[in-house]
Amino acid sequence: MVTCVLGAGGGLTPVAEACSGPACSDREVQIPMTANAEVPANVPALVIVPAIFRNMDEGSVHLRTAEGFELAADITQGAHGSAVVVPAAPLVPGAGYRLEGSNPCPLGEETVAATFTASEPLPLPATPGVLEAGPVQQGKVTVVGGASCSVDTQGSSLRLRFTPSPELVPFLPWVHWTVEVDGEPWATAPHGALGPTGELIPSIRLQYTRDLLWLYTVCEVTPGTQPPMNMGLAPGRHVATLRPVIEHLAVPLPLLEVPFELTCPEKPADPIPSPDGESCSQTGGGLTALGLLATLQLWRRRSRGVRPT
Structure with a gap:
């Protein structure tokens, strides 16, 4: 069973920290795992993801058998401050394991851990799935900024729709994500951020200033209010790129791209x-x-x- 999961009150952005104060405990450390705590025996790497703005201490990370014997593994730092664990020998189907590391937060248990069972090897994914642009919505757009940490503006937005391929679904807990727009970074999300239907899990949404799959442009800021930290994308045509990464996968997953357009309503001409x-x-x-x-x-x-x- 997983004994430490990502809490709903995840680590906050610098703006949110200034408003609410930092909250960091063992509940915010994530050890990505399938719902039934089974891991394909041929998974390229296991990971422990710390709370946002923290890094795992690789020296404190250990992979053990269910009986407590330590196994040889190559442990390095990965995306989002994570610890990436590559077993020296393949996992044995049916055997039990324990992955553990020191809690990088000042609150909670000193050690975070998850136990799991290795399942039969599965075909490694070669295609990530399908990416589509959802319908454009015009109206209120709430973005980060202001004294209350969010500002209501008028703008245009859409949500990207990602459908994972059946071969990727069993490996989703060990995938981290980047969305780029016109070749420039837009948003990121750590390992395990997307569920089996391609939805962003709610706890991740609380941690990052930008929702991974949400694209927007601010058209108008209410007069007299503090402007947002970022006005989003420029109105017009763009191309969104979804970049999925499985740590130490021999053949990287291909990128997915989709064109989209965000517009601002035309202002009426002066009489x-x-x-x-x-x-x-x-x-x-x-x-x-x-x-x-x-x-x-x-x-x-x-x-x-x-x-x-």
Whole structure:
């Protein structure tokens, strides 16, 4: 069983820390695992992911048998400060194991650990799945910033839809993720961040300033409010790239790309002022084009001192 999981009150961004104060305990350390705590015997690497802004001490990480005997493994630091564990010998199907390491947070148990059973080897994934751009939504966009750590703006947004391939699903706990837009980094998520249907798990959403699969542009900031930390993407056409990575996979997974477009509503044109200083329009009971022309001709004749006959 997993004895230490990622808590719902995950580590906060610098802005959120300034508002709420840092919270770091053993509950925020993640040892990615399948729901039934079975690990394919041929998994390229195991990982322990610390709370955000922390790093695992590789020297404190150990892979043991269920009986407590330590096994040889290559342990290095990976993405998001994680400890990456590559067993020197393949895991034995049906055997029990324990992965443990020192808690990098000041609160909670000194050691975090997970026990698991090795299952039969599975085909290693060669394709990640399908990436699509969801429908564009226009309206309120809440982004990081301001004294309350979030700012409501008006903008345009969409959610990327990722459907993992069946061959990737058993290895999802050991995949970390990056989304790029037009070749530039947009958002990241640690190992185990996406579930079997491609959804981002809620606890990850609480830790990062940007939701991995959410893209947005800010069109308008409410006058008098503090602007957000980032205005998002520029309105227009873009290409999103999803980059999945399994640590130490011999053949890296291919990237997925999808084009999308975010737009801002066109602002209405300023009304045309009339000679009397009143605005006029061709709709809603205003002047028609012919009426406007007649009024302008009358005004010009008056300005020249010509009286109508």
